[in-house]
Amino acid sequence: MASESLQDIYVEQLKDLYSAEQQILKALPKMAKAATHEDLRSAFEDHEVQTRTHVERLEKIFTQLGEKPGGHKCKGMEGLLAEGDELLEEHEESEALDVAMIAAAQRVEHYEIAGYGSVRTFANMLGLGDQADILQRTLDEEGDTDKKLTGLAETVINIDAVQE
Numbered sequence: 001m002a003s004e005s006l007q008d009i010y011v012e013q014l015k016d017l018y019s020a021e022q023q024i025l026k027a028l029p030k031m032a033k034a035a036t037h038e039d040l041r042s043a044f045e046d047h048e049v050q051t052r053t054h055v056e057r058l059e060k061i062f063t064q065l066g067e068k069p070g071g072h073k074c075k076g077m078e079g080l081l082a083e084g085d086e087l088l089e090e091h092e093e094s095e096a097l098d099v100a101m102i103a104a105a106q107r108v109e110h111y112e113i114a115g116y117g118s119v120r121t122f123a124n125m126l127g128l129g130d131q132a133d134i135l136q137r138t139l140d141e142e143g144d145t146d147k148k149l150t151g152l153a154e155t156v157i158n159i160d161a162v163q164e
């Protein structure tokens with residue numbers, strides 16, 4: 001594969017992630033508001049702050065590449081967040097909704113982890129080590145968030161309340 005076309009795919013994938021992050025940024029305050037458990041609410045709020053940094057990092061990379069981030073909608077994230085919205089419509093605010101939101105949020109994190117893993121690898125293949133490092137930082141934060149959500153699902157949610 002010519003390095004020119006790998007570069008095109010790299011930019012396309014970055015645009016997909018940029019759109020995904022923008023959509024997540026809109027969804028997180030709704031999820032934080034709907035969370036019953038304080039630790040889950042603060043996890044969503046913390047990730048909103050992190051997500052702003054993820055957007056800024058992508059913007060920095062687009063500037064370095066002489067590209068513009070817009071013009072593409074991530075349909076995968078649109079679908080994942082539409083499912084999240086359904087949960088908010090279908091369930092009353094409760095610990096059960098918290099558990100359901102954790103499941104939805106972990107799908108979002110895994111989507112991001114897949115995307116950032118790919119672009120990090122492409123950046124390395126293209127000899128863009130600095131960009132690979134930036135993307136790795138975001139990838140690590142997505143992974144940490146995923147683990148934090150697993151921890152919340154396992155330890156914070158009151159099993160008895162959910163089973164009632």
Ligand SMILES: [Fe+2]
Pocket residue numbers: 021050051054112138142
């Ligand atoms: Fe992110």
Ligand SMILES: [Fe+2]
Pocket residue numbers: 024047108109112142145
């Ligand atoms: Fe994320």
